[in-house]
Amino acid sequence: MKRNYKWLTLLLLLVFAVSITGCGGTKPAAEGGKDDYVVKLGYYNCDHMIGAVVGEAAGIYEQMGLKVKLFGNGKVPQAMAAGQMDVGYIGTRGLMASRPKGAPIKVAANNHIGGSMYLVVANDIKSPQDLIGQPLGIGNEPEKSEDWPVYAKTLGIPVEGSNYKCIEFDSDQAAYLALKTGQIKGFTCCDPWASMAEYEGTGYIMATYMEMMTGDEKQMGSCCVYSMNENFKKEHPELARKMVQAHVEALKYVYTHPIKSARIFAEYYHVPEEVALRTIYKKCVAEGRTLTWKIDEGQMRFAMKVYQNEKLMDEVPAYEDVIDIEFYKSCNLEDFDKFIKEKVDPVFPVGMSYEDWKKKAKEIDA
The missing domain is CATH 3.40.190.10 (Periplasmic binding protein-like II)
Incomplete structure (x- = not known):
């Protein structure tokens, strides 16, 4: 995603850490008791981050017993890099650039492929x-x-x-x-x-x-990810897994309830509902199934190759240092490709016209 990565300097991180001291850091759950920790979740003003607001407005967090406070359209990458936020929807490039500088964050799940x-x-x-x-x-x-x-x-x-x-x-x-x-x-x-x-x-x-490019080579890469603070993950392991599962449920909701999702998007992003509908149509049908929680190693590694070859980062970290694949597997997530094949393709096939898609969506979310 197009972002200014000057925020990666340590000075800015320290300044931002001070500016949001009200957010606090993670704290261990009481032994043997219920974990009532309020998870700090960040996103910013891009349609790729729709899962954050859908999770709240559709009641997904509440249904899963999660207490989540959203921080929208702020300096989420900086907050994540400074260790002042638990979970964040941020650009893949930003996360990878922050790791060599000591940022305590890794990819917990994917969020969006391609550029869009x-x-x-x-x-x-x-x-x-x-x-x-x-x-x-x-x-x-x-x-x-x-x-x-x-x-x-x-x-x-x-x-x-x-x-x-x-x-x-x-x-x-x-x-x-x-x-x-x-x-x-x-x-x-x-x-x-x-x-x-x-x-x-x-x-x-x-x-x-859509596709990333280095030399004559073009391929889909990872645009933005569902990132997680390593300290939060360590101190609140069950909440961490539930947050990833909630992320999955939010994306599933967008695919299967586009009208309701558009109303949520319009409210949180302050745009007309028709604009929200066009946005969701692009992400879920016109450009393929770009919203996803599936971590595709090939796409991730190609993105890193682009960052390296095109000198878009000072230092590209090792794949294993940015992707917590074991944690991802431990969340026991629904298979993305199976979900699309069984629940989305029969209703909203790729190639479906906008008007036909909207008509069908209205039948579902009357």
Whole structure:
């Protein structure tokens, strides 16, 4: 995912740790008693993190006997890296970059594969070449980002930022507002802001970043993961497993109850319900089954290969140092592929049109 990784400096981590002292750290459960610990779960303003809010609003955490406090749209990667949050939906690259710096977090389950990132441009941009020399929300050094080089190479335009008026925004929402008000001619983002541009008619998606690329090699990688604080996992092992299971139930809910999930998404992300629906359709049908809890070693290792070859990280850690596969297996999770084949494919097959999907979804969630 497109993110600014300057937060990985130790100074920023310490500053942030102080700023959220109210969150506290983990503490051991009382021996032989019920674990009433309140789990701190973070997510940020990207559609890939929908599982966090669905878990709360659909009552999944409560049904599983979990006490969870959500921290939305804040500095979740920093909090996780500083050891001040228990569980977080964060970018795979950010997690892996933080491990060599001592961050006490590992991948507990997957969350989203592929990029599902978008290059959104103004309506008066008729060809990729029209972007050259224009103000774009693609970051100050787009050639060092994960997604921009893929867009540029696919569209046949220069990768180097010197060919554009590059602007760094602190959020996708801010970039969208800049496009809407005519300050920029394009920007890269995750949803719901690409769907918002289409919904409001302020722009259109020129390119989609799905597969990662290094040289001539392209393959699906891991975009963002369900990360967990190692101290929380050690001190609250049963709660930790339940949290992963709740993550699974939340994603299953999104696939099987898209209308209800869209209403939740619209409320938490402050967008129209139609935009939320378009967003969920992209993730669950149009672009395949990109929301997933399944850890695919091939996808993870390819992502790490891209980080290494494209010099997107100072130091790429060992696979075993970022993926806690034994903990993942101990959670006894439902098989993702079997779930999709039995519960999703017969109802919402890949390739289904948006209108047919929405009609069927309304029949389920009348």
